[in-house]
Amino acid sequence: MLKVGVLGCGTIARVRHLLEYDNNKEVEIAAVCDIVEERAEEMAKLYGAKAFTDYRDVLENKEIDVISICLPNYLHASVTIAALNAGKHVLCEKPMATSKDEAEAMIAAGKLNEKKLMIAHNQRFVASHQKAKEIIESGKLGKIYSFSTTFGHPGPEEWSIDGAESWFFNKDQAFIGAMGDLGVHKADLMRYLLGDFSEVGAFIETNAKQNTDVDDNAVCILRTESGIIGTLTASWAYVTGGDNSTIIYGENGTLRLEADPVYSLIEEYRDGTIINHQLEKIQTNEEGGQSNSSIIDYFVTSILENTEPPIPGEEGMKSLEVILAAIESQETRQIVSLK
Template identity: 55%
Template sequence: MLKVGVIGCGAIAQRRHLPEYSKRSDVEIVAVCDFNLERAKEVAQTFGAKFAFQTHQELLACEEIEAVSVCAPNFLHASITLDAIHAGKHVLCEKPMATSLEEAKSMVDAASEKGVKLMIGHSQRFMPVHLKAKEILDEGKLGKVLSFQTTFGHSGPENWSVDGSKSWFFNQDEAFAGVLGDLGVHKADLIRWLLNDEVSEVSAMYGTLHKNTNVDDHAVITIKTHKGAIGTLTASWTYYPNENNSTIIYCEKGTLKIGTDDKFGLIVEHLNKHRELYEMDKMQTNEAGGQTDSGIIDHFVEGILSGQGHSITGIDGYKALEIVLAGIHAANEKKNISLIATI
């Protein structure tokens, strides 16, 4: 039995972490916390947690807790994670793992030094369509990846966050970045994982097209990989009314399309015009019910209980964050940015 605590009781905790922990017979939710104590108490009652606290320090003081989910605003991810690591807890930290590479590296180093596990919540990897796409690409039958386009857009956090338009997502001091920190970082992780390749160079443009906020609501990053593929990553909070979570990968011997068809989640088009159509589970979305069964909590729990660890490590979180930060820098400086391995 793994005893867990959840830090932050916003939408991601209520719609993903806590429901998925609750479904497991080998997990006990010991405590939750939120700066809004009344919210914490309501969430504790809903999900059967024994304790509701206002601060993460109180939660971490519970010796019986072995692992925590960090679901706080972005600017608190690093400090809370470091406190949890130093308290000897395993950590599942929501993305982006930090607001700077220095913070991210300190988290990775601390987990290594303390001998605890640090996993980052990049849930795109666990979608059935992405797992199947990864399998096909790894088989090599489509040949070398030449180019790609990956997109993640919806109508914005005001339609999903428990705080609506007043959400911390729209406050730069708390979010540090807008849609790039929310959706772009997911796709940064996804593309390097799918392609089994690292990003070597980026250029970018971003802006605030429609939201009343001081953070970006639309961004496009152009990416070149070490193996030579060139593609684009688009993230947006201005896709009204429908969500777009799609990826197209163009290879020497065919094209792989993910999330481009309402019926077939994955389509492979070969040079001889033959098409493979995969009717799979629909893409995980921000709609009601779309945040459950993500695979994230199962992987986190099983990685701890088995002792085998996790496939999405702090280093993966670091590299996804690095791409986003390089994109922001490239856009601000209006120049290409080369990424140099620092971890």
């Protein structure tokens, strides 16, 4: 049985990592760590683990096989590298790093130590997204022309354990705002569905939140290597509700993903045919949205079977590069090439 240590006991650890490790029969939650001692103690009691306030103490524990990193973005690279160098397999939250150099160093550490590194881009495993990929690859839509994908909600103060005081609003800790929280998810999803991007343009603003200089609204224009063009938006400016939808426009029809309250995927075709799919709901950080994201199960299986994780560091880096290119585009007012 694999023994896991979860670093960070905030919302993402509580609604994703800890719950899903606990539900996996191949895993024992052996350690939890948070700089707020009360949070670590609370999760330790709940899952029968040992509580720590210094992640280095967890890494020094020879019995720990696996580390989940649920820490602020600026710590992802350094703690991942330390964990890999300590001989642990690592599942790291997104965005995997704050620069390409950091991402490359993480990947190199995994290879050097012959340990698994996976990035927690859970959108790939949403039922509607996997069904859409199947439809696209079947050729049923014909040539894909365009897409629009959106991820927006009122902001981390609505669900983060620290509310309005969350590290998400601290640029030194978060690096980027809505683009790192939401945009990188959709960049990864569209790469999964349509292939890698070649060019990125963006308008990125901080215009909805007070007392922060991280972005809270972004609109990106993207072109894939195969010539598909589309838009990606990320926002913390919603007054109520949220939107995690994607629309894909093809030669023969349109796919609407997570764009309807009942049907997770709708196929609409030129001849008038409409096919509605009522699939498992997409996960959220809200109460009742805590269905299994499959991230933990895939990661554990890759370790036990010694196979490559479905979202290795190289994939996480490619999705990060889209966001880094968007930031560069905003700064330079130029279209940025990813080639």
